[in-house]
Amino acid sequence: MSSDALRMTQSDMFSWRMEQNPILRSTVVAVLLLDASPDWDRFLTTVERAAQVLPSMRRKLVPDLGLAPPQWVDDPDFDLSFHVRRLDALHPKNLQGVLEVARTKAMTAFDPARPMWEYTLLDGLEQDAAAAVVMKFHHSMTDGVGAVRIAAEIMDFERAGTAREPMPAADVSASGPSMIGTIGWYASSGTALVRDSVSTMAKLGARFLIRPIQVVRDVAGTALSVARIVEPVVTTASPVMTDRSTRRHLATLDVPVDRLAAAANAGGGTLNDAFLAGIVLGMREYHRRHDAQTDQLRITMPVNLRADDDVTVGGNQITLLRFAIPCDIAEPEKLIDRIHEIIVNWRLEPAVPLAEPIAGALNMLPSGAVGAMLEHVDFLASDVPGSPVPLYLAGGKILRQYAFGPTIGAAFNVTLLSYVGDCCMGIDVDDAAVPDLDVLVESLTLGFREVCDLNSA
Template identity: 45%
Template sequence: MGAQNEFMRASDAFSWYQEADPAMRATIVSIVWLDRSPDWERLVERVEAATRLVPRLRQRVAEPPLRIAVPRWETDEDFDLSWHLRRTSADTHDAVLEAARIEAMTGFDRARPLWTFTLVDGLQDGGAALIMKMHHALTDGVGAVRLAPTLFDTVPEPEFVPHPGEPGRANGGALLPAAILHTAGQLTGLAREVVTAAGPAVWRLLRDPVGGVRTAWDTVQSIGRTVAPVTDIRSPVMRGRGLGRHLHVVSAGLNDLKHAARTTGVTVNDAFLAAVTGGMRHYHHKHDAPVDELRVTMPVSIRTATDALASNRITLMRFLVPVAEADPARRMRLIDTRARSARTARSLGFTDAIAAGLDLLPTGFVGGMLKRVDFLASDVTGVPVTTYLAGAEVTAHAAFGPTMGCAANLTLMSYAGTCHIGVNLDTAAVPDPPVFIDCLRRGLAEVIAVGGVTP
């Protein structure tokens, strides 16, 4: 379930290095809503078992000096579950959102593993909630969903047998020598890959000189577009960047969104992105500042079946979305074309090498580019059936991705037939969250109506 004491991938290190700027914190917060308070002792037992099944949950980050290598995950010999799993109470759902907002704005203790779970019970309706906070270097949205079976069940009273294994091994030697060896191994591996790939490439070039040159040039251009500096903020309205955050959830039926997508011949992700783009259109018109296009960052999963659950296996692709397009069906089709181009870009095969190059640049320089992206949107396929946590039924699950310098992050997560869009707003960019949320609801309603459904 994840190697021990290993060095980060360059892409994980990228999100970790951005922590130097509080506005760039890569914190993922999600809220699991429950019909009642779970059995606390069973919850503690289950989380304890999860930390043994997934050793990364008991590891902290150690940074080699001068970035001679990427940071290394090391077993926390002082791991204290009671620090990571907490319990508090609140009266209302709004109070839970407020607690999650504070978590989203708070940095991690770098001396400990990068996660905390907080059970909030005592809600007036008899329900409860689990606020789950993780660093993006620890896992991504898809990885978090795949981690779910270590905590959640498909029946209220499962036959649970705690994992008997040890939580981890001793750390793999002194950090500095290990870092030097790791970097040397990375360089050797890169050289080996280049040599291995060179033979077939030369053979293809000899067989088809024109096609081979065209393929090479297309790859170079794709990498160039991926790493190209962002020099401007497209939005004339959402231009501020700060440390304040506002969280909200907008929900819709998964089948309604699927029907709208099928009607138009696109994917659910395209329909979701068209809804968000429509919301952006309404928001800019509210401020008498219509805009033709906005720049979005869309996470693209490069996760394979062999990747560890506790790992971040996404790459961030940027492209422009047609905000001025009023017709939701046409907007979906335009977005489908642009999003498909991003999902199939030749640069995806060079993700880790690109991240390694960006890791060498000053954090402020890279952060400055990311702060010029207008918004971030991602779609996570969640669990399709009802689940339970220590005897309590999960009624909803919403995730709030980090803004990472953008004005807003909008994350769609499906659960048991319902789509929950977790909205994370930078309040310096969006000082009127209720207006933004209303506009987002209008954009979502427009897209769903394409499928003939009245929201």
């Protein structure tokens, strides 16, 4: 592997630069509820092995000597005990107490001198579970799909444990930045730019000779597509969720997978379409309770760019789409169908595969300008596929698992992580935008009930 492969990509750098604005902090937190406390020694051994199998868990970011992106470097002082901790559960010794720990971690910045992840085992729960593990990652280290794969390295298919392959040799030693490396990056980047430009121009030239009008239309269409993706948003669509802060609170919501999938099928969409419909109907109820209404809301939705056979865990291999979603459709079936149409059209945008160059262009902007583009989004929603079978963690059976994605400027984030027969939803809210979390949860519960009742209507 070349040293360039260890440099932060433009998408990763975009997530990393958000740390300059705490409202945009890109920290992902996951909560695992267990039926028994894991064996501590076994847990440590499993995590230590995972840190050997996944080199990204032992690497930190070091700024480059020039203007090249920062570089992932092996931490010579890597200390597993700093990243893995064991605490007695705080009062209340239930899910709410676990979420209180998780929310404070979500609001706390990482130490830039260390790899950006940590696991905390909470023992002694008296309700909802016997123990819990709070996992924390920075988004520049991995995306949602990658985080699931990282977590899978410490999980078993049986309570007694899962046989694992012998420890592989390290794939590469990630040393610190050097002037030679920086010069090499400029040279390789320049060469790649020239090569890609020549290749693109040659292809366009050949096509232009055959279909000149179509080529002009395609180039113009791509330019307009890029403009739609990066178009600044200067006002919130919601008349209620307008303020932003650095304060966060977390909540959970469970919906059976089969019921949501059946509703999606009845509405002619996917499970993700039904998921979004449940949020939209919940938002209709939330605004009604505040004597307000809106015809549409703006959403940020991550789109996975990984190939089906891509097994890598590091880095962000997603692009963020921002678009308007209708809130004036009360019938769940019609709403699912309309959302499906919108999502399909956005996924076909010519600019979607250009996530890296778009991120590179955005990285040239001041962080304040980027914040202005994101802080007027109403909500963020993400659907991450989880395990369809029960999993165990050092002897404890995982009962539920929730992921809490960052709001990155939105009023709230709902992340769906499927597990066995449940859609486990983690809700991360900005307190200034949503000061009444209980009302939001009640409204979302009603919204998903309307969607899930669609198939039985």
